[in-house]
Amino acid sequence: MIAVKDRLRAEPKSRWRFPVTLEGMLYLLPSIVLFAVFLFYPMFKTIYLSLFLTDAQGNAQIFVGLEHYSQLLSSPSFRASLKATVLFVLYTVPAGVILALGLALLANQKLKGIGFFRTLFSSTMGMSVAASSVIWLFIYNPAIGIANTIMTTLGLQEMQWLLNPDTALISVAIPTIWMNTGFSFLILLGGLHNIDASLYESGKIAGVSDFYSLRKITLPLLSPTLLFIVTVSLINSFQTFGQIDILTKGGPMESTNVIVYSIFKDAFVNFNIGSASAQAVLLFAFILIVTILQFKWSEKKVHYQ
Amino acid sequence: MKAIDVSNLNKAYRGEDMVLEDVSFDVQQGEFFVIVGPSGCGKSTLLRIIAGLEEISAGTLYMNGEEAGSKRPNERQISMVFQNYALFPHLSVRENILFGLHVKKIAKQQQQERCLEAAHLLGLDELLDRKPRELSGGQRQRVALGRAIASEAPICLMDEPLSNLDAKLRTKMRAEVRQLQRRLGMTMVYVTHDQVEAMTMADRIMVLNEGSIQQIGRPLDVYNYPQNLFVATFIGSPPMNITKTTRKGRRLQLTDGWTAAAPDLTEDVYAGVRPEHLTYAADAPPSFFATVEHLEILGTETLLMFRMNGELWIAKWPGQWDFREGQNIPLKVADDHIHFFNAATGERIGSRPLPAGLTMEAAL
The missing domain is CATH 2.40.50.140 (Nucleic acid-binding proteins)
Structure with a gap:
């Protein structure tokens, strides 16, 4: 902008001036085009479709207004899937972030061979959802899986992990935490690296306890990174699909039928695209509200340097 | 009385890289002692050893008459000012100055008194509720000094505290730090690479190069009678x-x-x-x-x-x-x-030896 202004000042009498706004738009054009094609168009199309009854090809047929929404909000199945989603988020996000934070604090110590553990802790980042899910499918296998072997070794009852409606959601949440930890760990470790070592040394000279410096130095200075990780994990968790599809297919008894999976089923199994679109719009609104609330709530607690 | 007494101190990393070799010196109570040397000479490491942030490889360290080499930093009765000031960006100036005082079981009332006193001494009264990012470089420097003052530790360690300031402010702070030290009577160990700071602030200078002591003495003695070629070319500008x-x-x-x-x-x-x-x-x-x-x-x-x-x-x-x-x-x-x-050893040929037996005690 400064360069543009300077040029305008230097040539006040040039015959034709390229409007500054237009010039700016030109620079933004590549991303505007990409966003328009892959984000804005699908978004508005989804909102549009959510107001119609559609045929099997997904073409809008009859305008029904907000009928899909009112049906959804009164449908017990949608409420169950909303509940499953919220529970799933509550299972995965806090546990995942706390686990990653703990590992990052450990891996931030100056110890011999710590590089090996750093690699190990972040390794799940490099695995696809499909591959990890298949691994966990084996782990949960009632006959040959290691999960039940561990249970019997500990003298506990064998469990029908993915087949019992009471445990299925948690059994999907555990692999999800495992998968997300690598990424969260890496980002948090980076955040810890950015904290100036002399702050801790200053604390040491004052003689404050390790817990005090964790609470008064580490967490406040890590708060921007934590906010980022919590936001990303929340959104990811709301949009979980792959592991549900592979591990439980929304079952048993719809106990793991989270919203994204329900959208998928309505759209591509039942070909009820209008209702699926309405669910997608509701999920979008829901994530938007949660994220706004989260930012509002954390405004005073996050310290940007 | 000797506030700090270091003898035959060695420091090596991973058992081989000698950073400090056979370092022996003492610092008297109330003295402004400056350790000066080019970058990489081991002066910061020496200061961190005194602070207890680094361990000793060999030798002894006594502080206030007690063995201190195995003590934890907070048991050494020191305060430290870091090169980058080590201010907590999320805490106000007041909280920064008071950081860690609760450990010493000082009453809230007394903490506030100390804070106000230190702030007043440094002209920070108006800034107590600001955050470090809202301060200028010189003000941040003062907050770091304020923390050292409020801790009321008898020994203050400073690691190149003025090197992040511009030339004009540095000259001003140089005088301020020196006056403050005199007024409070604290023992100061001050590390710098700037020989002008060493000359102008110190009661005594210790010149360090490649991990070993080149010369210890009052600034003018070091200037007038440099012990070897290194000191001769390091102290003095040009x-x-x-x-x-x-x-x-x-x-x-x-x-x-x-x-x-x-x-x-x-x-x-x-x-x-x-x-x-x-x-x-x-x-x-x-x-x-x-x-x-x-x-x-x-x-x-x-x-x-x-x-x-x-x-x-x-x-x-x-x-x-x-x-x-x-x-x-x-x-x-x-x-x-x-x-x-x-020419072979670089040592001074003694046309004028240093006045023998002249220690700080005699000078004070």
């Missing part, structure tokens, strides 16, 4: 001019026509002359002639550069002198302003 000499019978020849009485030594000798001791020989017979290579007129003083046996020499004269480059001018050096150093 540095001491050094040239190789050749033996001419019982005299040493520095350059054509300029000889000096030879010290009682058979080895090769370097001669050194401070820039201010090269004077213009207007009336007196000149020691030698020099061809002006470059001239810097700074207003209050003039720097005149010329070649001496291929080395660049600098003369520093008060006032404004206007020579042309290439001009041949007569220069004079008094015999007792020539320093001699053993």
Whole structure:
């Protein structure tokens, strides 16, 4: 902008001036085009479709207004899937972030061979959802899986992990935490690296306890990174699909039928695209509200340097 | 009384890289002790060892008469000011100054008193509720000092505290820190690479190079009687001019026509002359002639550069002198302003030994 202004000042009498706004738009054009094609168009199309009854090809047929929404909000199945989603988020996000934070604090110590553990802790980042899910499918296998072997070794009852409606959601949440930890760990470790070592040394000279410096130095200075990780994990968790599809297919008894999976089923199994679109719009609104609330709530607690 | 007593201290990383070698010195109570040396000489490591942030490889460290090498940092009764100030960006100036005081079980009331007192001393009264990012560099520096003052630790360690300030502010803070130390009577160990800071602030200087002590002494003693070539060229700005000499019978020849009485030594000798001791020989017979290579007129003083046996020499004269480059001018050096150093070892050849037994106690 400064360069543009300077040029305008230097040539006040040039015959034709390229409007500054237009010039700016030109620079933004590549991303505007990409966003328009892959984000804005699908978004508005989804909102549009959510107001119609559609045929099997997904073409809008009859305008029904907000009928899909009112049906959804009164449908017990949608409420169950909303509940499953919220529970799933509550299972995965806090546990995942706390686990990653703990590992990052450990891996931030100056110890011999710590590089090996750093690699190990972040390794799940490099695995696809499909591959990890298949691994966990084996782990949960009632006959040959290691999960039940561990249970019997500990003298506990064998469990029908993915087949019992009471445990299925948690059994999907555990692999999800495992998968997300690598990424969260890496980002948090980076955040810890950015904290100036002399702050801790200053604390040491004052003689404050390790817990005090964790609470008064580490967490406040890590708060921007934590906010980022919590936001990303929340959104990811709301949009979980792959592991549900592979591990439980929304079952048993719809106990793991989270919203994204329900959208998928309505759209591509039942070909009820209008209702699926309405669910997608509701999920979008829901994530938007949660994220706004989260930012509002954390405004005073996050310290940007 | 000795506030800090270090003897035969060694520091090595991974058992091999010697960072500090056989370092022995003491710091008296209430003394302003400056450790000065080029970057990488081990001065910061030494300070961190005193603070307890690094471990000793060999040797002993006594503080306030007690063995301190195995004590934790907070048991050593020290405060420390870091080069980057180590201020907590999320805490206000007040909280920064009071950080960690709760550990010492000081009543809230008294903490606030100390904070206000320190803030008043440093002129921070108006800024107590600000965050560090809303302060200027000099103000941040003062907050860091405030924390050291509020802790009321008898020993204060400073690691290049002024190096992040601009030149003007540095000069101002130099005087402030010195006055503060005098007023509070604290023992100060101050690390710097800037020999001007060392000269102007210190009661005593310790010059460190490549992990070993070069010289310890009062600033003027170090300046006037540098123990070796390193100290001679490190302390003083511009540095001491050094040239190789050749033996001419019982005299040493520095350059054509300029000889000096030879010290009682058979080895090769370097001669050194401070820039201010090269004077213009207007009336007196000149020691030698020099061809002006470059001239810097700074207003209050003039720097005149010329070649001496291929080395660049600098003369520093008060006032404004206007020579042309290439001009041949007569220069004079008094015999007792020539320093001699053993060319092989770099050690000073003792024309004037240091006054023996002069310690801080005597000086104070």
